[in-house]
Amino acid sequence: xxxxxxxxxxxxxxxxxxxxxxxxxxxxxxxxxxxxxxxxxxxxxxxxxxxxxxxxxxxxxxxxxxxxxxxxxxxxxxxxxxxxxxxxxxxxxxxxxxxxxxxxxxxxxxxxx
Amino acid sequence: xxxxxxxxxxxxxxxxxxxxxxxxxxxxxxxxxxxxxxxxxxxxxxxxxxxxxxxxxxxxxxxxxxxxxxxxxxxxxxxxxxxxxxxxxxxxxxxxxxxxxxxxxxxxxx
Numbered sequence: 599x600x601x602x603x604x605x606x607x608x609x610x611x612x613x614x615x616x617x618x619x620x621x622x623x624x625x626x627x628x629x630x631x632x633x634x635x636x637x638x639x640x641x642x643x644x645x646x647x648x649x650x651x652x653x654x655x656x657x658x659x660x661x662x663x664x665x666x667x668x669x670x671x672x673x674x675x676x677x678x679x680x681x682x683x684x685x686x687x688x689x690x691x692x693x694x695x696x697x698x699x700x701x702x703x704x705x706x707x708x709x710x711x
Numbered sequence: 712x713x714x715x716x717x718x719x720x721x722x723x724x725x726x727x728x729x730x731x732x733x734x735x736x737x738x739x740x741x742x743x744x745x746x747x748x749x750x751x752x753x754x755x756x757x758x759x760x761x762x763x764x765x766x767x768x769x770x771x772x773x774x775x776x777x778x779x780x781x782x783x784x785x786x787x788x789x790x791x792x793x794x795x796x797x798x799x800x801x802x803x804x805x806x807x808x809x810x811x812x813x814x815x816x817x818x819x820x821x
Contacts, residue, residue: 602754629807640813641755641800648807689754693809697743697762700809702754 602703604690610709616678619706622671623692631700632665632675633689641689647673680710713738717801717812724791724819732786732815734775734801742805744768744777744784749798749814758786758799791819 603622611617623630632644645655650667658665662681667673677684687707691700718733736744743762747755759768764779773788784801796819801812 631809633811641811643809643811646807646809653807691755691809693804696807697804699743699745699757699760699804702747702756704754 602690602692602701604688604703604706606706607704608707608709610711611680613681613710614679615710616676617680617684617708617710619675619688619690619708621673621675621690621703623673623690624701625671627692627694627701628670629693629695629700630667630673631691631693632673633691635687635689635705636685644675677708680708682710685709713742713803713805713808713810715801715803715810715812717799717815719813719815720798721816721818724817726793726819726821727790728819730786730788730791730795730817732799732801732817734784734786734812736782736784736801736803738782738803738805740805741779742803744775745802745804746773746775746784746786747800747802747811749800751797755800791817793819793821795819 605620631646644657645665647667665675687705689705691702693700714737745760746758748758759770761768761777767776775786798814800814
């Protein structure tokens with residue numbers, strides 16, 4: 599398996615534009631996590647899914663952020679409209695079962711100017 | 712709620728020095744514990760893990776023991792190398808909720 603695949607690796611966009619980040623989890627994994635990493639706040643859990651269903655979205659910063667998982671092999675994180683303070687590295691991770699480790703993608707570095 | 716606290720960095724060591732990065736956790740039950748490593752420009756990679764009390768995780772010369780009595784999972788390595796320079800994250804997972812510490816940046820100088 600190629601691991602968790604995220605796209606794009608880098609995204610630069612203007613304030614107010616819509617941004618969509620994509621993630622393909624490892625085949626067979628039933629959990630998918632979205633994290634945001636910044637220098638100031640470290641690694642924050644935004645939302646996670648179990649069997650394609652959102653379980654906990656309490657970490658989503660505000661209504662401008664939304665996440666979907668239409669099937670077991672694909673998830674998106676959308677920011678609309680984007681703001682400069684959304685600039686960060688966004689990681690997707692997947693895992694199997696309740697207590698096993700999460701496998702991370704390479705991340706998407708988002709810059710909003 | 713669950714949380715992880717790890718020692719603040721940055722940590723700077725000379726090659727072949729002994730490394731300890733402290734990690735303590737708060738959890739309502741019996742979580743699994745992990746150490747992840749992040750190299751520049753990359754995602755987090757699992758370094759080692761322990762799933763129950765007194766388990767010792769080990770990999771690449773790194774070790775950590777799950778201590779339930781002190782709620783700790785300290786990372787150790789007897790002799791660090793320049794290639795160990797990275798950011799290290801302690802993490803716990805319980806009931807599908809995975810939480811990370813703030814990360815500790817390690818720099819090893821030749």
